[in-house]
Amino acid sequence: MTARLSRLSAKPVVRLAIFVVLVTGVAAMVASTFQRTLSANEDVRRGCSNRTLRGDYGILVSGVRALGPGVTESFIGTAIRTYDGRGNFEQLDNSHGTVTGATTNVPATGTYTVNADCSGTSTITIPGAPPIDTAFVIVDQGNQVNDIVLAPQPNLVTAVLRRVGG
Numbered sequence: 001m002t003a004r005l006s007r008l009s010a011k012p013v014v015r016l017a018i019f020v021v022l023v024t025g026v027a028a029m030v031a032s033t034f035q036r037t038l039s040a041n042e043d044v045r046r047g048c049s050n051r052t053l054r055g056d057y058g059i060l061v062s063g064v065r066a067l068g069p070g071v072t073e074s075f076i077g078t079a080i081r082t083y084d085g086r087g088n089f090e091q092l093d094n095s096h097g098t099v100t101g102a103t104t105n106v107p108a109t110g111t112y113t114v115n116a117d118c119s120g121t122s123t124i125t126i127p128g129a130p131p132i133d134t135a136f137v138i139v140d141q142g143n144q145v146n147d148i149v150l151a152p153q154p155n156l157v158t159a160v161l162r163r164v165g166g
Contacts, residue, residue, distance in 0.1 A: 048118035052142045054085035056164040063149070063157030065097070072154055073099040079108075081161060087111055093126070114138065122147070134159075 059079040064072050077095030093106040112122035118139070124132040132155070136147040145161035 047116045048114050048120075048138050048142070049116070050087045050112065050114050051085045052114055052118070052138055053083035053089075053112065053145070055083060057081045057083065057145065057161040058164055059091070059159050059161045061095070061157060061159040063155065065155050065157060066152060067099060071099075073097040075100075080164070083112070087113060089122075091124075121150075136161075 057080070059077075059081055061077045061079065062075070064074055066072055075095050075097035077093055079091045079093040081089050081091035083089045089110050089112060091108045091110070093108060094102075094104045095106075096102045106126060108124050108126045110122050110124040112120055114120040119135070119137050122134045122136065124134065126132070130152050132149055133151040134147050134149050136145050138145055143163045145159075147159040147161060149155045149157040
């Protein structure tokens with residue numbers, strides 16, 4: 001009788017153990033899915049893409065630019081750049097160089113690519129000038145872009161772009 005009683009009382013224990021295992025498994029799956037969802041949302045919030053840059057940015061630029069073979073000048077400038085969020089932009093430049101003097105309302109166009117880590121590159125096309133290749137980082141949740149000119153040589157130029165109204 002003791003063996004029979006032991007088998008009878010073991011059935012509810014086994015059922016309870018199965019129930020606990022199932023509930024624990026479901027809870028682990030829910031927790032895992034919830035954690036992945038939080039991580040994915042966090043990555044979207046912190047990550048960047050071409051869509052991070054949209055709208056108008058004011059630009060302050062300064063440095064040394066090439067004028068021809070072996071000739072450079074120091075200059076400063078301002079511009080307004082409008083990003084479309086899809087990898088293209090337009091801008092209107094104003095600058096003052098130590099050799100060329102002032103130039104105003106010079107139109108330019110360009111393309112850009114933003115990486116998930118908020119770094120990126122762009123190419124600026126100004127009529128009558130060689131293409132300008134830059135590298136940049138996006139900071140302050142897309143409100144500011146810090147940019148440097150990579151080419152053509154011997155340009156040594158930096159720019160800070162700030163979202164208008166941002």
